[in-house]
Amino acid sequence: MTDYELIRSKRRTLELRVLEDGRVQVRAPQRAPLRMVQTFVDSRRQWIRDQQQRQASRPRQRWQDGSTLVFRGQPLTLDVSPGRWSVSVSGGYLQVRVAEPDSETAVQQAVERWLREEARPLFADSIERQFGWFARQGYARPVLRVKKMRTRWGSLSAKGYINLNMALLHYPPAALDYVVMHELCHLQHMDHGPGFHALMDTRMPDWRQRKHLLDQPLYQP
Ligand SMILES: [Zn+2]
Known part of the structure; x- marks a missing residue:
């Protein structure tokens, strides 16, 4: 029998999840009978095993002496x-x-x-080095926020924040500068239209090569 954690919620259907550490979670409607949940889990046993194997063989950052x-x-x-x-x-x-x-x-x-302590001055320095032109256009300097983000390298909020992903610390400085320049260009163009790309081309002609640096999986949490 497969071990699992049962989470009751307002949903209408059963949902199965295999977490990164291999644990199994089942989300079920409030009144779904336990027997029905168990039958559901049993019917997906092979899928669960496949998912657990996939999670276990996924390359991830190790935190041991020598890694x-x-x-x-x-x-x-x-x-x-x-x-x-x-x-x-x-x-x-x-x-x-x-x-x-x-x-x-x-x-x-x-x-x-330690990474969090390193991030702030390094990210601030990248903004500092690249903000000059934007300052001359009259833009206010966005306030830096260092974040752990799963899906984005950075973002610029309308409220005046530049959010940068802590994981940028694992990539070469040229990649960090690219993300910062990308977000700064959003001061002038909120979208990714032709105007935005023209500004990127002027401010950072080699931005495409820099962007490719981010394709390497240098850090897998
Ligand atoms: Zn963007």
Whole structure:
């Protein structure tokens, strides 16, 4: 019998999900009888196994001593050892000191905290270097927000925020500058029409090559 978590909701149909860690969730209408849910799960057993296998073989970032983390396009080897919290780059290594060096979660948390600290000044610097022309056109400098986003590299909000994906830290600086320039160009053109592309071509003639840098899977959460 397959183990699963049952979530009752206002929906009308049954839905099956296999999470990234392989756990199975079933969403069911409030009154669906348990026997019906169980029959449904049993009928999808092969599908569940396939999904679990696919999740398990999916390449993902590992957080152990010796694993590789790409930072700004450069591979760094994690050097994890026990100690008081500290994370720093030294040569080709990312030295991580944590109380529990054998816990991937602890290492991930330490490195993500460090990444968050690194992101702000690096992203702000990219905006600073590229904002001059927009300032001369009279645009207000958007306020930076660093975010963990699943589907977008960046966005520019009408309220004056430029949101940048923390995962940009794993890509070469040229790719970060491209995303920042793309969002800044939205100050002038909200859509992706011909005007927008003409402005990109003027401000950053090689933006297409830079954009391709983002096609590589350098970081898989
Ligand atoms: Zn856009």
